[in-house]
Amino acid sequence: MSHPPRISIIIATYNASVLLPDLLDSISKQDYPHCEVVVVDGGSKDDTLQVVHRYGDLVTSWISEPDRGIFDAWNKGLRLAKGDWVMFLGSDDCLLPDALNQYVSFIDSLDHEVDFISSRVYYTDKNLVPYRVLGWAWEWPRFQREMTVAHPGSLHSRRLFEKYGVFSTAYRIVGDYEFLLRGRNELRTAFMDKVTVRFREGGSSDSYAAIRECFHASVSTGKSPVVRSLLYTFSVYVKFSIRKFLRKFNLNLYLRRQET
Template identity: 30%
Template sequence: MKDINKSDNNLNHKTTSISIITVCYNSEATIERTIKSVLLQDYTPIEYIIIDGNSKDGTLEIIKKYRKNITKVISEPDKGIYDAMNKGIELASGEIIGILNSDDIYTSDTIISEIVGQFVKRDIQLLYGNITFFKNNPNKAIRTWVTKPYYEGFFEHGEVAPHPSLFVKKEVYNKIGTYQSDFKITSDYEFMLRALRINNYKSYHFNKFIVNMQMGGESTKSIKNIMQGNKEITISWKINGISPPIYFWPLRIYKKIKQYFS
């Protein structure tokens, strides 16, 4: 295995700083592979922040094994996943911020270097890419989510970028705010709608697989969660002072089904 302290990428001496945030709660079964996925990146320095929701299992013991390589660790009760993300964003000092969930991993040890390189090259505020889904084996994809570059009508056509692949300049969060902490399922959707559709921040679709994501996210865990997510999407449009077109929901459902079988 590669030495987590070793650095050999020619972007390491760039002045661009990046923060990666992992939020977790009772994640002892998966948190170690997520931590390793960040610490093995060849881009340095990475400010790595873990926000734990006061786990009751062995999560904190696993985090302690890598504590000297983790910049900041907070363990305390929170109001949900988006509240925890907001805590991490507030603590982050990097120019670019990415969020890696506690059961997901990056697709390669060079992906952060590549992402930072795109930010530097293209002078963008947001970057997102594609993701794969796995069930038990992170190296065996069972589904893919290949998204599109942002365009006028992107959200109206039922499109959305996969949040695990999203990287955002800290200045964007500072100017337009972070995640709606009272949302339970789709605050990431509302944030992207606000950043791209309302505020027109410059984005880039990095057409590579960035994250391997474990199946079983909150938005699709149950019929109740799907209904809650749809309700929050409707609210997302409303609080931003816009309304989706009449074809929005049929298109969104069609694309979700298509994605499922991809």
């Protein structure tokens, strides 16, 4: 690529006026000029749009209208985005300082063409205090049965969407996982072993519904053997149930800290 890569950051929002400023502040502090920010709002009833307007030229484009969930919003953002690489962030996430420069330096260091680049994220409490690091290199067939990469803050080449289409709105929670499954073992990936994002706990991905959707995506798109996926999903259900029970006694944070 002869010119510096342009990065599009797509943010889906809905009633996000309390958390969105932290994310936009973290983007404003990035020392990389070739970046655009696209906000896709689902018709918020709070002051989300006032927050967007307050950040002026930082937000390159925005729309606000009802949508059919986060993946419908991301698809709308893709139609507005003009970057060579696309990043998706939640309104409750935050970019770490110099994250974009680190990504660009990593891209420049590659000796082969890739379509998806992931890194690591800090999994944090509600106050953005980290207690675990998540995100591993993409590896098939492990990815066939579970989402091993950290999707927040990862980079998608525009070629990826030209080849595999956009996100499926049939999924409410794991449409990102299903999308990346489409390339199967031919997906061209790279892993930057650095933390780039703070990712708050407690989202929809931390639920039984997400586990069920992962199973469906693994079998239908990833073509994972049904019996193997059922056994794996059962083990995930058991582990999640134990964590959920321990949360009632405020033990979850302690146990997860032991995993880091």
